[in-house]
Amino acid sequence: MAKLHTIENAYLLIEHDHIVAFGPDQECPVDRADEVIDCLGKMVLPAFCDSHTHLVFAAWRENEFVDRAKGISYEEIAKKGGGILNSATKLQEASEDFLFDQALIRLHEVMHMGTGAIEIKSGYGLTVESELKILRVIRRLKEQKLIPIKASFLGAHAMPAIYKTDRPGYIRLITKEMLPQIADQGLADYIDVFCDKGFYTVEETDQILEAGARFGLKPKIHANELDYSGGIQVGVRHKAISVDHLQWTGQEEIDALQSGETIATILPSTAFFLGLSYAPARKMIDNNLCVALASDYNPGSSPSGNMSFILSLACIKLKMVPAEAINALTINGAAAMESGDRLGSITPLKSANIIITKPVSSLAFLPYSFGSSWIDRVILRGKPI
Numbered sequence: 001m002a003k004l005h006t007i008e009n010a011y012l013l014i015e016h017d018h019i020v021a022f023g024p025d026q027e028c029p030v031d032r033a034d035e036v037i038d039c040l041g042k043m044v045l046p047a048f049c050d051s052h053t054h055l056v057f058a059a060w061r062e063n064e065f066v067d068r069a070k071g072i073s074y075e076e077i078a079k080k081g082g083g084i085l086n087s088a089t090k091l092q093e094a095s096e097d098f099l100f101d102q103a104l105i106r107l108h109e110v111m112h113m114g115t116g117a118i119e120i121k122s123g124y125g126l127t128v129e130s131e132l133k134i135l136r137v138i139r140r141l142k143e144q145k146l147i148p149i150k151a152s153f154l155g156a157h158a159m160p161a162i163y164k165t166d167r168p169g170y171i172r173l174i175t176k177e178m179l180p181q182i183a184d185q186g187l188a189d190y191i192d193v194f195c196d197k198g199f200y201t202v203e204e205t206d207q208i209l210e211a212g213a214r215f216g217l218k219p220k221i222h223a224n225e226l227d228y229s230g231g232i233q234v235g236v237r238h239k240a241i242s243v244d245h246l247q248w249t250g251q252e253e254i255d256a257l258q259s260g261e262t263i264a265t266i267l268p269s270t271a272f273f274l275g276l277s278y279a280p281a282r283k284m285i286d287n288n289l290c291v292a293l294a295s296d297y298n299p300g301s302s303p304s305g306n307m308s309f310i311l312s313l314a315c316i317k318l319k320m321v322p323a324e325a326i327n328a329l330t331i332n333g334a335a336a337m338e339s340g341d342r343l344g345s346i347t348p349l350k351s352a353n354i355i356i357t358k359p360v361s362s363l364a365f366l367p368y369s370f371g372s373s374w375i376d377r378v379i380l381r382g383k384p385i
């Protein structure tokens with residue numbers, strides 16, 4: 001992961017929406033170019049691939065943010081009906097058009113911050129109608145053809161209050177009502193479960209992932225954000241594309257990840273925003289795991305989709321070196337959306353999704369200058385945005 005192939009004084013040729021060639025400047029086929037962008041002193045990077053977001057939601061939750069500043073914990077807020085359940089109530093009341101308009105604004109926002117592909121989850125619906133509503137919004141976002149989007153069905157995000165004493169009842173709703181309709185309408189690419197303390201148990205996760213598999217949905221799950229939940233092991237057992245969060249990862253979890261192909265996705269802005277401990281990224285990479293980084297953009301635990309900030313957090317808090325962090329935000333993020341063949345690196349035939357930086361002295365300057373905007377231009381599918 002620490003290898004980032006670079007060429008100094010390079011050219012890059014884009015045709016329509018894809019990369020055609022690159023190489024040393026002296027070999028630049030200038031006669032083939034209709035338009036030339038001079039990047040003197042700048043860097044050209046692949047656009048970010050954000051493989052974990054909750055971009056569709058009805059309202060922000062800054063009141064809970066203030067409650068936390070006063071010392072109430074994220075888990076306490078959730079227990080009092082705040083948190084995900086609060087977002088679900090608001091979303092159930094919101095119209096599909098409103099949700100679409102709001103999500104589209106956020107999608108444009110992250111594209112301008114360099115995101116060139118994104119995964120978006122449901123999970124703030126928690127009823128048959130509202131889960132389908134979010135997934136339809138994601139489908140409409142896909143239809144805009146702005147950037148590649150993957151949709152994950154996260155009906156098992158929290159337990160709705162009315163099922164508190166009938167957990168199997170809600171799981172039946174997921175497996176027997178939601179999943180068949182979602183599969184029938186082709187609304188999801190993946191299935192997700194929040195397998196963690198106070199949310200879904202390993203047994204429940206097992207059941208839901210098994211049902212998902214019957215409908216052809218591969219897992220990408222939330223695991224070990226709040227405790228050693230067994231989520232990593234159950235994800236690996238079900239051949240999840242990725243397990244995400246992973247603050248609570250010990251040797252057993254690392255062994256499990258080494259035994260399979262599941263990508264370890266770390267979401268450091270959640271740990272930052274909630275004041276939780278960080279995932280042991282260094283240990284994971286030193287154990288040869290494939291680590292991806294994503295934003296977790298959502299109103300409760302990471303109200304920002306700024307991947308430049310994730311890059312800084314990765315180096316400052318996770319002790320990743322800049323090259324590792326860039327790989328985790330690009331090619332490994334693409335792999336965590338099964339899109340590594342078309343996205344995530346500057347490679348001929350891949351989509352022309354690139355970031356041009358302002359003039360910078362080195363790669364390290366990007367994470368180092370945290371909070372500053374070092375992006376000059378973003379080109380997605382061959383077009384400046």
Ligand code: NIG
Pocket residue numbers: 054083084087194222225270296298299300301302
């Ligand atoms: O990834 N961990 C679970 N779900 C989301 C955020 C939930 C919320 O507070 O809205 C996450 O952090």
Ligand code: FE
Pocket residue numbers: 052053054222296298
């Ligand atoms: Fe999440």
